[in-house]
Amino acid sequence: MSAPASSILNHVDGVLHMEDVPLPVIAEAVGTPAYIYSSAYIRTAIADIRSAFTGMPLTIQYAVKANSNLSILALCHAEGCSFDIVSGGELARLLAAGIPTDGVIFSGVGKSVEEIDFALKAEIACFNIESEPELERVAARAEVLNIRAPISIRVNPNVDAQTHPYISTGLKQNKFGVAPELALELYQRAHAHDWLDVAGIDCHIGSQIGNVEPLLESLSCLLELVDQLAAEGIALHHIDLGGGMGVTYQNETSLDMDAYGAGVRQILGARKLALMLEPGRSIVANAGVLLSRVEYLKPAAEAGAPSFAVIDAAMNDLIRPALYQAWHDVLPVNRHEAQSHVWNIVGPVCETGDFLAHERELALEPDSLVAIASAGAYGMVQASNYNARNRACEVLVDGGEFRVIRRRETMADQLRLEQELPG
Numbered sequence: 325m326s327a328p329a330s331s332i333l334n335h336v337d338g339v340l341h342m343e344d345v346p347l348p349v350i351a352e353a354v355g356t357p358a359y360i361y362s363s364a365y366i367r368t369a370i371a372d373i374r375s376a377f378t379g380m381p382l383t384i385q386y387a388v389k390a391n392s393n394l395s396i397l398a399l400c401h402a403e404g405c406s407f408d409i410v411s412g413g414e415l416a417r418l419l420a421a422g423i424p425t426d427g428v429i430f431s432g433v434g435k436s437v438e439e440i441d442f443a444l445k446a447e448i449a450c451f452n453i454e455s456e457p458e459l460e461r462v463a464a465r466a467e468v469l470n471i472r473a474p475i476s477i478r479v480n481p482n483v484d485a486q487t488h489p490y491i492s493t494g495l496k497q498n499k500f501g502v503a504p505e506l507a508l509e510l511y512q513r514a515h516a517h518d519w520l521d522v523a524g525i526d527c528h529i530g531s532q533i534g535n536v537e538p539l540l541e542s543l544s545c546l547l548e549l550v551d552q553l554a555a556e557g558i559a560l561h562h563i564d565l566g567g568g569m570g571v572t573y574q575n576e577t578s579l580d581m582d583a584y585g586a587g588v589r590q591i592l593g594a595r596k597l598a599l600m601l602e603p604g605r606s607i608v609a610n611a612g613v614l615l616s617r618v619e620y621l622k623p624a625a626e627a628g629a630p631s632f633a634v635i636d637a638a639m640n641d642l643i644r645p646a647l648y649q650a651w652h653d654v655l656p657v658n659r660h661e662a663q664s665h666v667w668n669i670v671g672p673v674c675e676t677g678d679f680l681a682h683e684r685e686l687a688l689e690p691d692s693l694v695a696i697a698s699a700g701a702y703g704m705v706q707a708s709n710y711n712a713r714n715r716a717c718e719v720l721v722d723g724g725e726f727r728v729i730r731r732r733e734t735m736a737d738q739l740r741l742e743q744e745l746p747g
């Protein structure tokens with residue numbers, strides 16, 4: 325499957341490079357902390373999904389929420405992706421990136437009237453409906469605006485994705501989608517409705533899934549419904565299996581994309597259905613690092629006590645370790661002579677939960693640069709201004725070149741919303 329991170333991150337003469345750019349050069353140019361992404365990795369990850377599904381009518385609907393930087397969206401568009409959005413804001417980002425919206429699908433359990441109207445007017449490809457009242461709301465807005473709404477029902481197949489509970493979405497106790505029995509009823513209603521067009525069926529059972537079995541089990545569950553609907557004269561155009569393909573952060577095996585493609589091919593059989601996938605993490609997670617500089621070293625005062633390396637990145641920049649106990653590799657940028665030592669890598673935020681990594685053996689000195697690996701997905705998109713910290717800048721590397729794709733936030737940016745008030 326996707327090229328391992330090591331193919332885009334290499335030490336050359338003791339200095340960590342992303343593709344052909346030495347990371348200290350970027351730190352010098354833009355400062356730290358900074359998110360840095362590899363174009364080559366993103367292109368390869370997209371191509372690898374395509375090749376696993378060769379010969380099938382697949383569209384890749386990149387899940388915008390994983391990394392919604394306009395330049396990342398433009399790159400995915402250039403590589404032939406369409407998009408899966410979960411808010412009106414993400415639709416606005418696609419428009420701002422100059423991307424056509426006719427291939428967009430809209431997921432999410434809480435679509436507001438405003439968001440539905442926006443998406444109807446943008447003539448997106450499909451609303452992925454997650455509940456009965458949502459179906460009614462979309463139908464009502466379609467009628468008011470005089471724009472037909474293409475819909476898919478998100479089916480909750482009650483399959484255990486075997487992943488972290490916070491990112492598992494396909495069990496019946498989760499808030500997502502509807503049970504197969506209700507889906508059948510909603511399809512019949514939608515089919516009979518003047519302002520709804522039945523387009524497809526979808527599911528998304530969770531994220532960071534390492535095993536093809538739950539994904540294929542969901543496919544089989546959806547196909548049972550597809551066949552039942554066909555028997556009632558309701559023909560679906562597409563089947564959307566969601567995202568969730570797992571990647572390697574530490575020692576997990578990433579999802580075997582070729583086995584996934586082969587399994588889907590076999591289970592789909594001769595059915596004439598367009599296929600959609602909604603990958604986010606598997607396209608961008610290992611494309612990115614969070615580059616940071618050591619501010620202070622606080623070696624343990626006594627044997628057995630922890631030592632801390634305080635860096636200039638924090639939980640407000642990358643919340644995954646604090647939120648999901650996520651493990652990120654920490655790579656030294658300059659290999660040097662300092663003695664290696666076991667460090668807890670922590671940020672400046674006033675929370676004990678503000679850590680990036682625990683107990684890593686690294687040779688660090690004050691001012692050393694470190695690269696927190698696998699930070700391209702669910703990193704910058706979850707950044708906040710906690711402790712009134714400015715959000716990091718983002719940089720896109722392509723071969724030997726790099727460019728800023730989001731400038732570092734300033735205090736003026738942060739203060740504007742409070743200072744520009746009347747009176």
Ligand SMILES: *Cc1c(COP(=O)(O)O)cnc(C)c1O
Pocket residue numbers: 387389390408410431432528530531532566567568569602603604605606701
């Ligand atoms: C988050 C999400 C995705 C992307 O999941 P990844 O694990 O990043 O691939 C796809 N579809 C829906 C509906 C989602 O909510």
